[in-house]
Amino acid sequence: MFEEDEQKPFIDAELAENPEPRCPCLLLLDTSGSMSGEPIRALNAALQSFKNELMADSMTAKRVEVALLTFGPVELVTDFVSAYNFVPPTLQAKGDTPLGKALEVGLEVLRQRKQRLRENGVDLYRPWIFLITDGEPTDDWHRMIEHIKAGEEHKSFLFFALAVNNAKLDVLKQLSVREPMKLSGIQFRPLFRWLSDSLKAVSHSNPGDRVGLPDYKPYGWADV
Amino acid sequence: MHSSQWKIVSASIAGTSHVAKNSECQDSFVWRTTECKDEVLVVIVSDGAGSAKRAKVGADTTCATMMQEIQTVVETDLGIHKITRKHVVEWLNLLRTQFQILAETEKLETGDFACTLLAAIIQGEKGIFLQIGDGGMVYTATEAPDEFHLVIEPQQGEYANTTNFVTDLTAADILRFEVLEKRIDEIAIFTDGLQRIALDYQTNTAHAPFFRPMLAPLRSEKVSPNLSEKLHDFLDSPKINERTDDDKTLILASRR
Numbered sequence: 001m002f003e004e005d006e007q008k009p010f011i012d013a014e015l016a017e018n019p020e021p022r023c024p025c026l027l028l029l030d031t032s033g034s035m036s037g038e039p040i041r042a043l044n045a046a047l048q049s050f051k052n053e054l055m056a057d058s059m060t061a062k063r064v065e066v067a068l069l070t071f072g073p074v075e076l077v078t079d080f081v082s083a084y085n086f087v088p089p090t091l092q093a094k095g096d097t098p099l100g101k102a103l104e105v106g107l108e109v110l111r112q113r114k115q116r117l118r119e120n121g122v123d124l125y126r127p128w129i130f131l132i133t134d135g136e137p138t139d140d141w142h143r144m145i146e147h148i149k150a151g152e153e154h155k156s157f158l159f160f161a162l163a164v165n166n167a168k169l170d171v172l173k174q175l176s177v178r179e180p181m182k183l184s185g186i187q188f189r190p191l192f193r194w195l196s197d198s199l200k201a202v203s204h205s206n207p208g209d210r211v212g213l214p215d216y217k218p219y220g221w222a223d224v
Numbered sequence: 225m226h227s228s229q230w231k232i233v234s235a236s237i238a239g240t241s242h243v244a245k246n247s248e249c250q251d252s253f254v255w256r257t258t259e260c261k262d263e264v265l266v267v268i269v270s271d272g273a274g275s276a277k278r279a280k281v282g283a284d285t286t287c288a289t290m291m292q293e294i295q296t297v298v299e300t301d302l303g304i305h306k307i308t309r310k311h312v313v314e315w316l317n318l319l320r321t322q323f324q325i326l327a328e329t330e331k332l333e334t335g336d337f338a339c340t341l342l343a344a345i346i347q348g349e350k351g352i353f354l355q356i357g358d359g360g361m362v363y364t365a366t367e368a369p370d371e372f373h374l375v376i377e378p379q380q381g382e383y384a385n386t387t388n389f390v391t392d393l394t395a396a397d398i399l400r401f402e403v404l405e406k407r408i409d410e411i412a413i414f415t416d417g418l419q420r421i422a423l424d425y426q427t428n429t430a431h432a433p434f435f436r437p438m439l440a441p442l443r444s445e446k447v448s449p450n451l452s453e454k455l456h457d458f459l460d461s462p463k464i465n466e467r468t469d470d471d472k473t474l475i476l477a478s479r480r
Contacts, residue, residue, distance in 0.1 A: 008454065008458070009437075009440070009441040009448070009451065009454055010437065010438055010441075010454060010455060010458035011437075011458065012437035013433070013434050013435075013437045013438050013458070014431070014433035014434055014437075015421040015422075015431070015434060015463070015464070015467060016420065016421055016422060016423055016424050016425070016431035016434060018420040018421070018423075018424075018425040019425065021384035059469070121425050121426040122425075123380070123383075123384035123425075124382075124383050124384055125383050125384050125385060126382075126383045155382060155383075202385075204241055204469060205274070205385040206239075206241075206274055206385060206416070206417070206469075206470040207271075207273070207274075207357070207358055207380070207381075207384075207385055207386060207387040207416055
């Protein structure tokens with residue numbers, strides 16, 4: 001018995017039970033009438049593969065949490081949930097495009113989530129907001145420009161904007177600090193693949209890391 | 225070489241994420257005991273930032289320079305009693321100059337040498353602790369041999385992957401300088417790779433069940449000669465690696 005102790009003297013060390021730090025990812029998805037048909041089917045399929053890709057790495061699955069807010073009308077389809085427990089919904093296209101309202105609700109949902117994590121002593125990575133839209137906003141979105149700019153300045157979140165089909169790029173250009181990108185057709189799958197790869201890189205980063213995002217030529221978002 | 229009252233083991237291991245990327249361990253450490261009327265123990269640990277191009281050089285330089293400066297004072301004053309915060313700020317300025325020279329030579333920025341600093345300077349009934357950035361130092365004192373105390377809370381930025389570095393322009397301001405007027409018998413110094421394992425997250429206090437068995441082998445009269453090797457194996461075990469993929473360094477010292 002003495003022998004055994006000498007062989008592995010440190011084996012008894014009990015590790016502190018810490019929850020993993022979280023990287024919240026808020027998806028703002030345009031589900032207005034113009035998305036009906038093939039676009040919404042492609043988006044639903046992409047969400048399914050997004051979940052699978054997040055699950056492929058155990059640390060990413062534990063650290064990335066996803067929320068899904070659709071517009072219009074504005075609806076929080078999935079509140080923040082770890083990738084493990086994320087069940088991709090089947091979205092339906094209907095209604096108009098209240099982008100301003102969606103951004104307003106989205107920022108508030110994210111703010112509350114951060115506060116909750118902090119109150120529970122859980123560490124955070126900088127949250128991601130990912131906007132995908134195909135249409136022209138039908139409400140007042142100008143008022144959100146300063147909120148997004150302020151959020152970026154204070155490092156409250158990273159905001160990415162993506163235009164599908166015929167979306168107005170100039171709207172997204174005014175909203176986003178980062179150059180908005182245009183998705184060719186409805187190729188959602190490679191986009192979500194890039195998103196899950198990026199979130200994996202972030203959720204594995206340690207203090208002092210500059211996180212290099214995976215190369216995805218059409219977007220040109222290199223690092224954060 | 226004098227015979228020291230301190231028994232010391234150490235291990236420093238590249239994190240699994242760095243191994244996967246084929247990059248080296250960017251932690252660095254150095255320790256030394258100096259014979260005085262009361263023996264002086266100095267332990268310095270530095271964690272090179274993952275994003276910095278010359279993180280390992282930064283950590284090595286930080287350890288070497290700080291050790292040299294501390295030794296100069298110790299040898300001049302025959303002890304640590306005169307060391308003040310002002311000294312440390314001077315050493316940090318010196319370190320900064322070194323990084324500026326290195327950066328100019330290599331056409332880099334001083335930030336490319338970014339790294340943290342943890343230092344414990346112990347003599348008799350006194351301990352001086354320096355910290356910039358994350359990681360931690362945990363001790364027990366003669367007065368309460370089973371109480372494990374974290375000296376300084378890890379400095380963390382707003383998000384999980386941010387902290388402070390010796391290369392920051394504000395390094396002198398963010399430096400934590402703590403003096404403990406008690407007889408410290410045991411000290412454990414670790415980089416942030418072990419932080420989530422060694423500290424309770426909500427209270428930011430030392431996790432005693434982690435440190436107690438760690439320090440136990442050092443309490444015996446005769447310390448096993450290959451204890452550092454065993455510490456290395458433990459820190460590289462699946463039990464640890466499933467919880468952290470960062471570089472990890474742990475120095476344990478005991479005079480109990």
